[in-house]
Amino acid sequence: MAQRIDVKDLDIYYGDFLAVEGVTMTIEPRSVTAFIGPSGCGKSTFLRTLNRMHEVIPGTRVEGSVEMEGVDLYGPGVDPVAVRRQIGMVFQRPNPFPTMSIEENVLAGVKLVNKRISKSDAADLVESSLRGSNLWEEVKDRLDKPGAGLSGGQQQRLCIARAIAIKPQVLLMDEPCSALDPISTLAIEDLIAELKQDYTIVIVTHNMQQAARVSDRTAFFNIAGTGKPGKLIEMDDTSTMFSSPTEKATEDYISGRFG
Amino acid sequence: MAQRIDVKDLDIYYGDFLAVEGVTMTIEPRSVTAFIGPSGCGKSTFLRTLNRMHEVIPGTRVEGSVEMEGVDLYGPGVDPVAVRRQIGMVFQRPNPFPTMSIEENVLAGVKLVNKRISKSDAADLVESSLRGSNLWEEVKDRLDKPGAGLSGGQQQRLCIARAIAIKPQVLLMDEPCSALDPISTLAIEDLIAELKQDYTIVIVTHNMQQAARVSDRTAFFNIAGTGKPGKLIEMDDTSTMFSSPTEKATEDYISGRFG
Amino acid sequence: MSTTAPPTGKARSRSASGRAGDRGMNRIFRLVSTWSGALILATLAAVAIFLVLEAWPAISLGGEELGEQISWFPEDTSIITFVGPLIFGTLLAAFLALILATPLAVGVALFISHYAPRRLAQALGYLVDLLAAIPSVVYGLWGILAFAPIVYPVWNGIAETLGWFPLFEGPAADPPRVMATVAVVLAVMILPIITAVCREVFLQTPKLHEEAALALGATRWELVKTAVLPFARSGIISGAMLGLGRALGETMAVLMILSPGFLYSFAIFQAGQQQTIAANIAAQQPEAPPLGVSALIATGLALFVITMAVNMAARAVVARRKDFSGAN
């Protein structure tokens, strides 16, 4: 249920603007990989190329390859829609569908493929997904209430439930806690620790402590200045990165002495 | 240029809902006071009663007293508009006026109330305010460009410049860094350290490290559960609060073991 | 800046109360805008009172008397039976137009917001806004001089093949000055209006939700179905209502195109079957005796009430699922 991703020499463009340059990295299955780096260095941009969400913005393109278990995601015969079903995504701001109930939100992705899912299967899936995202106990009595009525942290966990309901291989998270209070953040962090049993997880975060707490490996991105492309500076085991990074820039950033 | 605020037995209501109950505290001049506490405990609500911004929301009211140098801000004959000119405010999300240039934004507090100000006075005020918010060097060549064109951190500093341009006694900040990246956050924190020479500063933050870094005194608010009023649990020197808080709840919250 | 704050609170609080001038302006501004709102109520009340007063003679008099004094007033009927077919015709025209225009408008709006290349989309946006502002008399002119002359074979074809269906009962009238033609022209007229509203709403679909759908592996159509359309539901309804409102009240286009009749008839390909309230007022008002004008205004009152009811119904529909609306 979890797959490895290999990125080779990836350049990412917005139109003519080279936003991220020459990234090569391997993302291990059943582990949490954190991306850190200053704002604008291309963390989100890079993350979004991993499930071809990048393409949604007109005029964008990539060079290089992103392989999942040896299959190039950008190769011929690969359907971006299918890619996104294999590689799920959770966004910075919780975004449950406002017109749907909690239950419908969880099933939103499943219903796209399997319209005629039986009632009991659906109920099982809702329960397992919500349990998986540690939300079941809080919402089991109000599954038919609008998802937008939950608190921010609950909404974010609902989005995670929605993402794992379609049983992806990989889960990408772009600053999933930055809009949440500390308690909700803690809940999400705990959840991530559980989810990595089953999924390959990639998380972007601004919060160094968070990266240190949740991730197994950490990648540090940096940017030389506005208009310059972002680059992967260094990637290593999290403990190594935070105790003895190879690069000076990494150390500066982690210790808050940056800039 | 800085004044002391004494709050006595303050209850704050949204309509019938008691949001904050029985707060008594003293805010010292020329110091930074930080408010911490879980989401929904009423930090913002309480902060906004300090300059009567609370009243902007219909149906709200307070009981108790907020005194600035002995004058009850809620007493008869006190004009809320005048209160707000004495006690400035900076918000969570940077909110420069989108129709105005950088310069006009800084002067907004002066110009919007129909005050006439000579060209050279205006230029001086713009420069001193922008210097005061550490933004002068970055924007001095493009004062006539739209304020919304700046980066997030710059916009927030522009908002601070705008707030200090009307020379308030007190500056209230509601999570001023939560929408910013670490580098911009650092810049704002530095700025706060400078500003406290001249102003009484109150800052709400979710980030414990930030509270520890910037504040002289810290107040911890807590809430017993949804629908219950928020309360001030404990207030003390920041070093004391973070090393040996009196209350168990404070310790739990600060150490992240909350809930 | 010269106003340094006074050192003590006492002095300051005095200066604060000295700002009574601002309070004065605040008050004046608030009152002026409140009065404006009240003025609208007054205007509307005036219109309503005027309508009722002017319509009263016709409403209060018996049908016999009306029939005697007004040549076109059907004999042995009351004002109710007179206005009935007109209401029927008005609703028929408006709903046919709405049924034709709404799906098309949603399609066009989707095309502009989610399918067309961006450049083209912007140009099309301008075009649609422009078309929404074309005066109805021009649509009437086009309808009668350009559209009606060519549409007979189509109506005839439909009437011959689908004539068993009451709506399409033949024989199709030639020239086709019939309800079907009117409905198409009205649909063409309200299409840009509905499109403009829908497009705005579609464009406002939060990126957040669109990306959520895409990240779940939605195709473009599924994206539209899960994120865009549910979000835009109330917008589509209000756009349709705006169009319906215009179709209900449209005078000139109907006046110029339709061969009127006063029947409860669904036959939209036959001439002389239906008439709309607004067109009837415009047609009969010039020659009408005072009591006739009064009867016409009574029908205007009915139109007013219909539009009001439609508006309220639409509001109710929008409000019912407010919890689930995307507006928060």
Add this chain to the structure above:
Amino acid sequence: MTTTPDLTAEQRTDAVRTALAQADPGRHRKDRVMTVIIYGAFVLAMIPLVSLIWTVLANGLERFDWYFLTVSMRGVFGGMDAGGIYHAIIGTVEITLGATLISVPIGILTAIYLVEYGGGMLAKWVTFFVDVMTGIPSIVAGLFALSLFAFFFGPGIRLGIMGSVALAVLMIPVVVRSTEEMLKLVPNELREASYALGVPKWLTIVKVVLRTSVAGIVTGVMLAIARVIGETAPLLLTVGVIDSINYNLFEGRMMTLPVYVYRQYSQGYVPCNDPSAVCIEDINFQRAWAAALALILIVMILNLLARLISRYFAPKLRG
């Protein structure tokens, strides 16, 4: 997807490859079908609209020249190859302007009341009745203005300003509605920023809220104008018909373009019995089309103007 962990690398690759290939042809077919339908809807909708513009252009351009725009119809009759729409342009512009001057202040102030002050019962009623007002049929508005003025100035009165009043009744709700939407779009943060600077509420409204939303408001007003500028029925009733130039909104009849179009259309063909004189049989239709073209052009210019103005005032986000 079920992959057992103890698969070889090739097996995993194959599994992934099949998973990533177009998994569900049914969904893709549906997607394509919907794409075709939506393109089709667009094309279908464009046919009549393009035909409309084409018809107006084709029929209107013939007579549409400087002479036509700058003369009135005074002294023109029968099939004479003469006459223009200057008087109608003047009438349309002045009457619409009058309506705008009446409805815009009321409309904007009401919207301000609803968004910035409202909340009570009055606001509920106003909101509701503004909706109701959008439903006033235009001809009823005309009848209303007619009897209002007849009440004060006696019967038979025909003034340009009466038309303005009738149009204003139609315009006000549109202005209120669009302004309301625009004011609601102004983020509360800006209001709070202004209050926090010690700016009184009314100045906040005038200098921050209105200033920020002025682009949208202008667009809304322009669209409201475009909406009423083509009204025919109420003007026919209230303003009368004239073929000379009248600049005075407060005295005498005026001509407007939509009425002109309708009157020309109504007059139909001209009998050309006298072979010696210049006589164009369908002159009235020619004039109707050319005037319709002029009307569309005016509406178009207003639209463009609205866009320019709103671009000029729009909040600037880039340096």
Add this chain to the structure above:
Amino acid sequence: GSDDPVGEAQAADGDSATTEMSDLSGQLNGAGASSQEAAMNAWRAGFQGENPDVTVNYDPIGSGGGRTNFIEGGTAFAGSDAALDDEELVDAQARCLDGEVIELPMYISPIAVIFNVEGVDQLKLDPATIAGIFNDEITSWDDPAIVDQNPDVELPSEAITPVHRSDESGTTENFTEYLEAAGGDAWPHEASGDWPTEGGQSAQGTSGVVQTVQGGSGTIGYADASQAGSLGTAEVKVGEEYVPYSPEAAAKIVDASEQIEGRGPYDHALELARDTTESGAYPIVLVSYHLACATYEDQETADLVKAFLGYVASEEGQEISSSAAGSAPISDSLRADATEAIDAISAQG
């Protein structure tokens, strides 16, 4: 902008002597029948050409509206396709400061029976057939009733689509009066300004009817002859002969008609002899009146009305309307009556 679209040349074309003489100025407002619109345009143009400082306005709002406006004092004169009825006459006298009301049949226009049948450009019809067609009794063009009268014409076996006016109008009133008077049993309805039967094709205004007839096939309608355009027009049986419409033929029936008695010295309301058998008279005519007062409150209005109606009744006036609107010039005897009435117009006290 220019208020002189026709240019100097046209003004000079007219009688330059009158141009110099005119010292009239002001604005004269009238309203009423739209049937007169084309003629009125011509009269106003001609009159304004001679009196450059005068503006005459005419709102073609319809006869009923015109009469109402006139009675209420909103306009100085009115055009109406029907004479005032008794009740209105009383009100009108009050409006004329208890003076005399002037009603002059200044616009006499034949109503043509127009048709659009492929391959047919001549049609002879007797009143009963016309009535049968418009009463939906005769429904096919090859109906024996039509074929018998038109032995030389090849009539298709196509359905007849009669087209009538959808709005209340003087044209309809005159047409149905004719059908009632001449159609006999074939026309069971009463004469009325409003079409008496339900359903069928109808259209707003004369031009609407003309267009509808033109736009369909197998259509037949009635319309002010001046707007018939290129459509075929039927010859109507009067006595023993078929008479095509013409202004002269229309004028004949007016001369053959009698004035209604007892309505005041200047009231020339007519009782048209629809069922005339006089040779060469065309019986389906529309007579449209000008309504004015013998006494006005102020001198200016009185002068303007007097001058304008004088122009309309003059030979020149009748000629210009005849060429612009295809109406029949009034006879000299009628002009004499009219002149007498117009001369009586004056201001109060």
